[in-house]
Amino acid sequence: MTLDSPMRINPMIRHRASHIGRAVPRREDRSSLMGRQRYIADLKLPGMLEVSFVRSTEPHARIVSIDTGPALALPGVHAVFTGADLADVELFPQKILYIQPVHQPALAVDRVRYVGSPYAAVVATDRYVAEDAATLVATHTEFDPLPTVADLDQALADDAPRLFDDWPDNYLVNFPADKPEVRKAFEEADHTFSDTYVSQRQTGLPLECRGVLADEVDGEFTIWTSTQSPHIVRTTIAEMTGIPEPRIRVIVPAMGGGFGTKTHIYPEDVVMPWIARKLGRPVRWLEDRFENLVSAVHARDQRHDVDVAYDDDGTIRAIRCKAYCDVGSGEIFMPGTATVFVTGGVLTGGYDFRNMEVHHFCVVTNKTPSGAYRGFGTPEGMFVMERIIDRVAHLTGTDRVEIRRRMILQEEQMPYIMHGGGRVDSGSHAKGFERAVEMIGESLERVRARYADDPDVRVGVGYTNYVEPTTPTYHLTTGHWAGYDSATLRVDPDGAVRVGLGTTALGQGTETTAAQLAADALGVDPDDVTVVMGDTDRAPYGLGAWGSRSAIVMSGSILMAADRVMTKAQEIAAHMLEAAADDIVLTDGRFHVAGSDTPTVTWSQVATAAWVRTVDLPQGLEPGLEMSGYFEPPELEHLPGMDGKVNAAASWSNGAHAGVVSVRVSTGEIKIEDYVVVHDCGTMINPMIIDGQVHGGVAQGIAGAMFEHFQYDPETARPLFASFMEYLYPTCSDVPMMTVEHFETPSPDQPLGVKGCGEGGTIGPAAVVAGAVDDALSDLGVEIKATPVTPSAIRKAIREAADGGGER
Amino acid sequence: MKPAAFDYYRPGTVEDALAALGTSETAKVLAGGQSLIPAMNFRLSQPDLLVDIGGVGGLDRLEVGPSGVTIGASVTQSRVMASDEVAIAVPGLRRALRHVAHLQIRNRGTVCGSLAHADPAAELPALAVACGATLFLQGTAGRRTVDAGDFFLGPFWTDLAEGEIITGVHFPSEAADTVTVLDELAWRSGDFAITGLAAALTTRDGTVSGARLVSFGVGGAPRRMAGAEQAVLGFALGDDSSALYGAAYEDGFDAVDDIHASAEYRREALGALAVRSVRAVLASNGNGTGV
Amino acid sequence: MMDTNPGLREVDVSVSINGTQVSHRVPARLLLSDFIRDVVGLTGTHVGCEHGYCGACTVIVDGDAIRSCSTLAAQIDGSAIRTVEDLATDGELTPMQQAFHENHAMQCGFCTAGFLMTLESVDPDGYQEKEQVIDLLSGNLCRCTGYHNIFNAVCSTWGVDS
Ligand SMILES: Cc1cc2nc3c(=O)[nH]c(=O)nc-3n(C[C@H](O)[C@H](O)[C@H](O)COP(=O)(O)OP(=O)(O)OC[C@H]3O[C@@H](n4cnc5c(N)ncnc54)[C@H](O)[C@@H]3O)c2cc1C
Numbered sequence A: 001m002t003l004d005s006p007m008r009i010n011p012m013i014r015h016r017a018s019h020i021g022r023a024v025p026r027r028e029d030r031s032s033l034m035g036r037q038r039y040i041a042d043l044k045l046p047g048m049l050e051v052s053f054v055r056s057t058e059p060h061a062r063i064v065s066i067d068t069g070p071a072l073a074l075p076g077v078h079a080v081f082t083g084a085d086l087a088d089v090e091l092f093p094q095k096i097l098y099i100q101p102v103h104q105p106a107l108a109v110d111r112v113r114y115v116g117s118p119y120a121a122v123v124a125t126d127r128y129v130a131e132d133a134a135t136l137v138a139t140h141t142e143f144d145p146l147p148t149v150a151d152l153d154q155a156l157a158d159d160a161p162r163l164f165d166d167w168p169d170n171y172l173v174n175f176p177a178d179k180p181e182v183r184k185a186f187e188e189a190d191h192t193f194s195d196t197y198v199s200q201r202q203t204g205l206p207l208e209c210r211g212v213l214a215d216e217v218d219g220e221f222t223i224w225t226s227t228q229s230p231h232i233v234r235t236t237i238a239e240m241t242g243i244p245e246p247r248i249r250v251i252v253p254a255m256g257g258g259f260g261t262k263t264h265i266y267p268e269d270v271v272m273p274w275i276a277r278k279l280g281r282p283v284r285w286l287e288d289r290f291e292n293l294v295s296a297v298h299a300r301d302q303r304h305d306v307d308v309a310y311d312d313d314g315t316i317r318a319i320r321c322k323a324y325c326d327v328g329s330g331e332i333f334m335p336g337t338a339t340v341f342v343t344g345g346v347l348t349g350g351y352d353f354r355n356m357e358v359h360h361f362c363v364v365t366n367k368t369p370s371g372a373y374r375g376f377g378t379p380e381g382m383f384v385m386e387r388i389i390d391r392v393a394h395l396t397g398t399d400r401v402e403i404r405r406r407m408i409l410q411e412e413q414m415p416y417i418m419h420g421g422g423r424v425d426s427g428s429h430a431k432g433f434e435r436a437v438e439m440i441g442e443s444l445e446r447v448r449a450r451y452a453d454d455p456d457v458r459v460g461v462g463y464t465n466y467v468e469p470t471t472p473t474y475h476l477t478t479g480h481w482a483g484y485d486s487a488t489l490r491v492d493p494d495g496a497v498r499v500g501l502g503t504t505a506l507g508q509g510t511e512t513t514a515a516q517l518a519a520d521a522l523g524v525d526p527d528d529v530t531v532v533m534g535d536t537d538r539a540p541y542g543l544g545a546w547g548s549r550s551a552i553v554m555s556g557s558i559l560m561a562a563d564r565v566m567t568k569a570q571e572i573a574a575h576m577l578e579a580a581a582d583d584i585v586l587t588d589g590r591f592h593v594a595g596s597d598t599p600t601v602t603w604s605q606v607a608t609a610a611w612v613r614t615v616d617l618p619q620g621l622e623p624g625l626e627m628s629g630y631f632e633p634p635e636l637e638h639l640p641g642m643d644g645k646v647n648a649a650a651s652w653s654n655g656a657h658a659g660v661v662s663v664r665v666s667t668g669e670i671k672i673e674d675y676v677v678v679h680d681c682g683t684m685i686n687p688m689i690i691d692g693q694v695h696g697g698v699a700q701g702i703a704g705a706m707f708e709h710f711q712y713d714p715e716t717a718r719p720l721f722a723s724f725m726e727y728l729y730p731t732c733s734d735v736p737m738m739t740v741e742h743f744e745t746p747s748p749d750q751p752l753g754v755k756g757c758g759e760g761g762t763i764g765p766a767a768v769v770a771g772a773v774d775d776a777l778s779d780l781g782v783e784i785k786a787t788p789v790t791p792s793a794i795r796k797a798i799r800e801a802a803d804g805g806g807e808r
Numbered sequence B: 001m002k003p004a005a006f007d008y009y010r011p012g013t014v015e016d017a018l019a020a021l022g023t024s025e026t027a028k029v030l031a032g033g034q035s036l037i038p039a040m041n042f043r044l045s046q047p048d049l050l051v052d053i054g055g056v057g058g059l060d061r062l063e064v065g066p067s068g069v070t071i072g073a074s075v076t077q078s079r080v081m082a083s084d085e086v087a088i089a090v091p092g093l094r095r096a097l098r099h100v101a102h103l104q105i106r107n108r109g110t111v112c113g114s115l116a117h118a119d120p121a122a123e124l125p126a127l128a129v130a131c132g133a134t135l136f137l138q139g140t141a142g143r144r145t146v147d148a149g150d151f152f153l154g155p156f157w158t159d160l161a162e163g164e165i166i167t168g169v170h171f172p173s174e175a176a177d178t179v180t181v182l183d184e185l186a187w188r189s190g191d192f193a194i195t196g197l198a199a200a201l202t203t204r205d206g207t208v209s210g211a212r213l214v215s216f217g218v219g220g221a222p223r224r225m226a227g228a229e230q231a232v233l234g235f236a237l238g239d240d241s242s243a244l245y246g247a248a249y250e251d252g253f254d255a256v257d258d259i260h261a262s263a264e265y266r267r268e269a270l271g272a273l274a275v276r277s278v279r280a281v282l283a284s285n286g287n288g289t290g291v
Numbered sequence C: 001m002m003d004t005n006p007g008l009r010e011v012d013v014s015v016s017i018n019g020t021q022v023s024h025r026v027p028a029r030l031l032l033s034d035f036i037r038d039v040v041g042l043t044g045t046h047v048g049c050e051h052g053y054c055g056a057c058t059v060i061v062d063g064d065a066i067r068s069c070s071t072l073a074a075q076i077d078g079s080a081i082r083t084v085e086d087l088a089t090d091g092e093l094t095p096m097q098q099a100f101h102e103n104h105a106m107q108c109g110f111c112t113a114g115f116l117m118t119l120e121s122v123d124p125d126g127y128q129e130k131e132q133v134i135d136l137l138s139g140n141l142c143r144c145t146g147y148h149n150i151f152n153a154v155c156s157t158w159g160v161d162s
């Protein structure tokens, strides 16, 4: 088919009821409700052994020696492997050329750079014994500690200890910038100010930890792993171990969430099949929560040193932002370097503002490597932008809503090219903001009235207008893969449809939405569609589920494949009906000649001819009724142009968030009293599922705004966390109920006008909460510059404002 | 996260439990396990013998009498919380237990286990001190009783001798003119306190005539707040609170600094909690309704 | 006076689980969560933290919802356990399960069993206020739903004004 934009449902199909756009209940639910979903931890194979990884207890050290003897002597222990044993495994690939070389082996060999770094693996009859042995290996490892680097300042000091001896410093990425227009604006503007904004270290924290089960039979490997990108895992394992790729089958069982953390290819993904081959037995490793906290990627650890030039009337003239991302030890594939570029590129959110100069830096420290987490740099950027806007509003006495109204993107500006090249294709930015202001205004009054008699309580409101880049290129993240994904559609002889997808499911209801899409694309009932994904043998090669991309890529690839299936089916039906293919239409699952309701042939008759009664096929037509579509989203760019700009996302959803908080001055206690979201992700395939994505995203955004924070000892670089006692994952009491409304501005470029919605919810809350707290405490001169906004942080800000004479 | 190996013993009598504890230096009593088992899963605690007191006869007694409430060592927090008689005799217990963890944990966690564990941020130790509770201890050397006020020595450190167990605790009935309340600041629902205050306040004619104020989550153990207890005497609802606030703030002199809050924060919060608890009790006309 | 440690490294555990009597000799250190999942083979009960915080492992023992990761199998010898597999009868969902489905109260489904068992263990009469429902739900963590639709599912089933 031609790639008409936007791709539509084949006009030959006539529906009485379309499935796209309906809140179709999820087909995934029943098994979970009955306890019958199979997650990685639920899988066992005969003769299976369990693995426990031994992880560094030192933030930075040379490994002097490892005595595996005592562990091996323990009954039930089958083997202990150290980094040196894996000499036949290649280093993790590093495909991005502009960053410093990291040289990451599958298991650390002679040096560890963070607490949690795996350097040995113990194989035993069960996990209990494996842990006994892992403890013994740990206590029989001699480390020679090296000086540590616990944060950005330490890492960038002139005499900083270096993590990698062959680097000149600790910059993994060092991209300064210089823009004459920005310099000029600073000279001309009425005023300037400088400030620093900080986002803390967090992680995606799926409720299910990771896990790998690997088996090898006659050189054929089956690897079950809890990943968002099975095909990429497979390619990487092949590349690192030399196992021929066709002999590797990667299967993703049901997944208990991922949120970006499971997009990375971790050491365990590679080591487990290696052990299975070595021992000739199936082996399973299940990550426990402690391992998860110290060794699954962290994220969001950014600092922004900004200079802002503005005029008396509240016009922002230029922003210079030095964006630093503390990427931990950097020892992770794919590297955690791309987020800071996303932060820089989308920092201006839903606002018309281009006079930006962003410097991008990624810096290594002796902490857990950082990488992907839902939002991927956008929440950090939005926090900075809204802080700047609120500050300018305050300094110039401009109303905070008014200043935003002046800056917000207007429909007639579409497509709007952002300062970094992001091409916002369409949206409801201004309309959405007005609606959010209206909704929150009502509750603001209510909440103010509620606390009118309590002088200790202050009430405030905060706003944000963001854009959500969806379906991004993977090329800038991986240096390798790029943007497409795939679908294979087969109509079986009984007329039922099987869809194979290159994307995966981790809880977002992909099976349900894919069935809705395929049902409409082939004019069948969703119940007659079976969706298969997360299995490299049963589904076509694809890049997986991340970057809010599934909606676009599966719409595109399903429509492409369906169109090919339809064309062939029309030909077969035409032959059976003795008519011309062009005259054949499909009405409610039956083919007939346009204009006459009978005779008809069914999908089953067509498919039976294609697969079984091939004698009924038109002469010369190839048997079979299975077609694939490999969909590369239009407008998506993979490399910057000469001007350094790139539209790294296929589409741009948008949203306005607003929230009312109450703050107790005496204790700094903060409560989100109301939270509203006006959301626009283009055409909605399943509004119920989209609402769910928004709710969950907002909750995670609030977790980042107020609760979760990985802290390290500044002296030793040791983690000050080991459990949920320290890492404050919010409960139902801590997250407000929210109101979500939608506008539906279809993407002009993408199939069906779909945009994607997985991450938007997380982007708003940090900016909203900070803005609302500032507003509530404005008479005290408080200004929030960092997350999380805890009661302790609020009290500190109140004290500091009082000490500074309430100036800000 | 699996516990290291240990031997398990479930005695039927206190005597057998004590004898078993005497056979090993690292033996531990297992009550509800809600603190001990997570710690063992992290291998922070590696006893070689666990003596499960869940089956010891008599320790499951929950008795409400004219003098107060007596809670045996295997009585769960949920059972105490559910009892209306307990709530009438010692209303502070239900009020405090609302802040302790969540339903599923209280369903196994014991009141005495919490006292024995002596987490500095736990509610029940502070409540015990505020109420003037008495602990019943038994060791191979015999039985003794200890006032809650003398029992908590520091973080996870009590007056329990090696091999000694708590068999029960007695909370005296609340006097008619006294109200016991517990308030705290915790970042999440169900968490241990960042700063907490347990207060037993006696009022006469709308002013405070007697007070036992106990801080927790501030320093290393629940502690009577000498300054605030003095400053609060004679306090009435509309009074200026700065002296009370200041005294409570000073009582937090050894507040800890940690990843959740600064020491300064804890001292301020203690001041604020003192004022707000006292006002809440006075506002309830001294009978505790609604607090 | 005892001279030697009277404890056992392995213990016999006999329980009724979802109405079926089972007996196994297991290591004393075996967690109840592992007993249910690995020994009995009922994997609907999940493990998300193994230190008492997340509630994914919640099961009902003698009528009470408890954390199976913070309980030893040895401790509950002689008890009756119920797990998520015991909720639906002959494939027919309970009203609460049905409400979870209709309200989209689950995404990845990893937390679902824990929530359902907590809810199953209590008498709804004690939870007729919105705040009580929120407090009850706070003992289980969910990373996907933001709790919004779980709360709605419970309120609709129990007739609570949300
Ligand atoms: C997620 C979570 C949240 C929690 N939140 C809170 C909270 O907010 N506030 C709070 O106070 N607690 C909280 N707890 C702890 C909980 O209240 C525990 O139940 C309690 O601290 C210990 O009681 P237990 O019966 O479970 O004792 P166990 O865990 O069995 O034992 C704890 C310790 O006390 C010793 N011990 C127990 N009983 C006796 C006895 N009779 N004599 C001598 N020694 C004994 C044990 O040897 C062990 O060292 C939380 C726990 C979890 C898992």
Ligand code: FES
Residues within 6 Å of the ligand: C046, C047, C048, C049, C050, C051, C052, C053, C054, C055, C056, C057, C058, C067, C068, C069, C070
């Ligand atoms: S696994 Fe038991 S509470 Fe998390």
Ligand code: FES
Residues within 6 Å of the ligand: A207, A256, A257, A507, C105, C106, C107, C108, C109, C110, C111, C112, C141, C142, C143, C144, C145
């Ligand atoms: S649905 Fe995924 S954790 Fe709750």
